[in-house]
Amino acid sequence: MADPSNPIKFGVIGCAKIARKLIRAITLSPNTTLTAIGSRSLSKAQNFLSENRTRIDDPSKVKVYGSYEGVVEDEGVEAVYLPVPTRLHVKWAVAAAERGKHVLVEKPVGVEVGDVEVMVEACRVNGVQFMDGTMWLHHPRTGALRGLLHDQHLFGDLRLIHSSSTFRDADEEFFKDNIRVKADLDPLGSLGDAGWYCIGAILWANNYKLPTSVTALPKVIRNDEGVILDCGASFHWEGEDNKIATFHCSFLCHESMDLTMSGSKGTITLKDFIIPYQEHSASFDFSSDVKFVDLHIGWTSTPKRVEVSTELPQEALMVQEFGRLVHNIKVLGSSPDEKWPGISIKTQLLLDAVKKSIDAGFKTITV
């Protein structure tokens, strides 16, 4: 564990809404602390600090910058968190890495996998940690699921995965003004935003073994700027396992965060895999070796609900894990962990394949 008397000092670049959640997480995590905030204007950064002062241990110690450069150049900042629009990730992640700062970047990490590779490489050559902001991977529920997925007796072989991540903002302004639907800021739309989680979950369930092929579902809805609002795809793993996965991501459907994993002997269902319904406890439904009763007039059992509690919310666990890796580099001389950047690259690689399939008229893309 990191030394709590010497926490990793975080600078936040950009004051997006999601940054409010992350500065709280940086404060909650015992091995990190917030030291700087930068926005495009000083007043924005000041207002953000003021509005979030209750979420910060000691707001008076947080430096405020009217530019992103300010944070990157601040020698007191050891790690940066990047909630800026996707198109700005490469510039600021590389700038931070080149100044020896560790990089925690929001998803989607890049507009395409080349972006991610540039950021990861910049971190590698500068000996700093890279991680993307996928929080649910750090929830203890996810660890509990991993155990079940590998249980040959209870779950058998993974055969089928389905995931959906959808939401619909009541505010119609969302479709005009939100950065997530702006081609010049986040051109991947719902695929980059909501689809990132589905793709990541499918990869996670398959121990990050890439599928053989990716085929977009034969429909995509875009806004006037061409940004994807609604799409889906299927993934296929050729060979002995012959697994298949499907997902759907949308800005046009009511809130859902579904993940269903079907094995030869068991089924696992989550309805809130990205953001748990509640902070300190999350559940999943599990059934194993269920049959139909005689005459098929019912089932031998109903799914069992398994609760997993957590003291820290998943985003604080993510920050804590990031802080632990940074501490290992800084204090123990460890090399940066390669698992997390590898996950980011594979996720973006599949995201690219889905986009390529859509752009090619829903053709199957070999990965």
Place this chain on the structure above:
Amino acid sequence: MADPSNPIKFGVIGCAKIARKLIRAITLSPNTTLTAIGSRSLSKAQNFLSENRTRIDDPSKVKVYGSYEGVVEDEGVEAVYLPVPTRLHVKWAVAAAERGKHVLVEKPVGVEVGDVEVMVEACRVNGVQFMDGTMWLHHPRTGALRGLLHDQHLFGDLRLIHSSSTFRDADEEFFKDNIRVKADLDPLGSLGDAGWYCIGAILWANNYKLPTSVTALPKVIRNDEGVILDCGASFHWEGEDNKIATFHCSFLCHESMDLTMSGSKGTITLKDFIIPYQEHSASFDFSSDVKFVDLHIGWTSTPKRVEVSTELPQEALMVQEFGRLVHNIKVLGSSPDEKWPGISIKTQLLLDAVKKSIDAGFKTITV
């Protein structure tokens, strides 16, 4: 309602396992009674009657035939139930209709839509009722769901449907000997058996509006005889609504009967839509206008579980509805109902389209 003192007299053609459930349903339904059973040999029919005597009001009054003809020719039989292999449906449904008998046939109704049209037409010209054995459509839960689906305030516009119907028989003999995996008996395999329900549910949710196109998921698993064990597809409704639906059906996955319908304002989830977990009560989960709490650290509410109870099990309600329609024809001189045969035709039409897409290398098929 039908006159309970003059119930519709059912003959059962074939002693498949499912027939045990249906003779119980014929007995439970207040307007029908079992009057004859036919099998390919007299001893099989006798054994079947003997094994199921507790499921029949008065077994001594049930005639037993060592042939299917016996039932069809029996002038005391008013309606037949056909649980024979799919390839035999046309022959016996037409034979029954031509003798003025009403026809309740197991699913998949035909090997292709032409089969269904032949059966439906034979029933039409002979003035008898046609219905397929899709039980879940008759559960009061299904009616409750219909109300919600049409609730603009609570559910909004239907946008996305996902369904799966999977099971895996622990007995490996299933894959060799079960009629459902025999090319000469039930050549459609999991698509005809489990996929029938998914396709039917998707149609049901769309008020039986056919999709514009059907595209099989780019993977199918077959057995040595070429019978489908595992496949899936997406359906797309072009135009203003731009709905999409996906399904997966398999003999290789643990038991699942999922149906998720996502609207612009609400989400409905069933995990047991084909066979409810229990006979006398079934539930679904519903959420409407759910948002994320401030900072997106949780949801404003969790799905609400809605229970719908039923005195009669869904298969008895199906038989009762069939009996009601037969009674109307017989006693009131009504014309046969056209809704149920129409549903069978549309379901088989889409099933054919999925198979066509698979056979064409997963190409999109215009419906």
